[in-house]
Amino acid sequence: MQAILTSSPASLVLTRKHLLFRFESHEIPMPCFVFSRPARSPGATAPAKATTLIPCMAYINYGDVCIARRNSLKYICAPGRNRHAMSTPTASLYALRLAQITPDDTHDDPYIAALLIALAQSKRRFLGLVQPRPSPDSYCVYVLRTDPTDESYLTLYSADIPATMLRKLSDSNKPSRMPSNFSVFSKKISFKPYSSFQERLLQSIIPQTSKRQRTREDVDSRDSKRQRT
Template identity: 30%
Template structure:
C-alpha cells in the first residue's frame, strides 16, 4: 500500500465553503450547518473525535462472533505445534497476511476495485491510506448493495507523524508548540482503537465508491475487515453499517438536509485468525458471500515449518 503523506498534502482541512447558487432552508440541518454551529467539527477524517460521533448520534456496538471456530483433535495438535514454533511477532503477522491474501486470490469471490480508498466531503477529497475497496462477484452475492473493504489500522501512526514537531537544524525543539501538539494528539487518540471515528470515514468511503455507478435508492451494506497486529495479534474485526443513500448524497452536497435519514450505528465482530486455513471463508460469511464447497486446503505442518525457517533466516 502507498506510503502515508502529510495531511496538508492530502487535502485542505478548512470547513466547507457555502455554494453560492443556493442556501439551505431555514430549520433544516445540514453538514454545512454543523460546521458553522460547531467550530471544532473538522472535515478531515484524521481529526475526527468522539465528539463527532456524539453530534451525528453514531455509536459503535460490539457483537461476539457466532461462527464455529472449534478445531478437530488433529487440527488442535497441529495448531499447538505451530504455536510452539511461533516465537516472534513477525512470524505471526506473516502467516496471517498469507491467509489474508486468499481473500482476493484467483479462487476468491472478492477483487480489488479501489486502492487506496477515497473519502469525499463536499468539494474536498481525502485519501484513506492502507484501505482498499473490494468487489464481490454477482454470482456469489444475493445483494448487489453489499460493499466490502479491507483496512490496516495505521491511522495512529499518521496522527503521530502529523502532530510531532521536528527539531531545528541545531537539535532544539519549540517547547510551547511541542506541548500544544502533544495535547492535540492526546485529544485525537481514542481510548479504544476499535471505536476510532476514522473507521466511520472508511465505511462512508466504501459507500461512496459505489455511489457513482448506482442510481437506485436504498442503503449500502458496507462490510470492512480491519487488522491491527500491534494491538491485537489474535483477532481481526469486521465492521458492518447500513448507510442510507441520502447520507452519501449529503456528503457530496453539504447543504443538503440531513433530516430525512437516521445516522446508522456501526456493529463490529471479532474474527479469530486461527485456524488460519479457514480464516478467509469465515470473513466471507461476514461479507454475506454465498458459501460454496471449501476452496482452501489446509496448510500441512511441513509447509508451516518451512515458513518458520524462512522467517528465522
C-alpha cells in the first residue's frame, strides 16, 4: 500500500507511523501509517519548492488493531504467562473484557473515528504553520483500511471534522454553541482490476479539478454514512 500511495501523482509522502489523539493535556498514541501532501500557498496552483508536509490520510491494517486490543489486556494474565496458558476463570474474564472493547460491527469501529479526529488535529496544527488566519471551519481527512479477513477490497473512510470539535477537545470547559458533530463516510474499493486500482483510489481521495470537482453527491449509493457527535 505504501508503494501504491507514494508512487502516485498525488505527491503523497509517508511521514509518520503513529498519530496522537489529544484531549486537553492527554496524548494517546494511535499506531498507523500517516501520509502527507505538500502544502499549497494561498492562491498557488502547485506545491511550493520548500514547503511543509500536511497530514491528510492514515492507513491501517485492521488486523493490527485487533492485535493491539488483545495486547491491551495482557494485565489479566499472570506475569510471564501467555493467554493460552490461563486458567478457566482467567480465560473467561479475558474473553469478557475483550468482548467489551470489540465493536459488534467492525466496520463501525470507534477506532476509525478516533483516527480521523487525531488526523484532523495534526492537519490543523501543521496548516497553522503555513496558512494565515482565519483557520478553516473544518478539516477533510481520510483513513484507508485493509482487512486480513477479506483481501479483495479496502475501505476508505472520510470525514470533515469541524474545528469546533477540535477546540472542544483542547478545552472541554470552554462553552460553544457551534455544532461539533460530523459524519463518517465509508466506501469499499475493490483491488481488481489491479491495473486501475491506483487511479480509482486517487479519484476517491484527491479532488478532481481537470474535468469536474468530486462532491458529496458523487458518493456511491452503496457507500455508508454514520453520524458522530
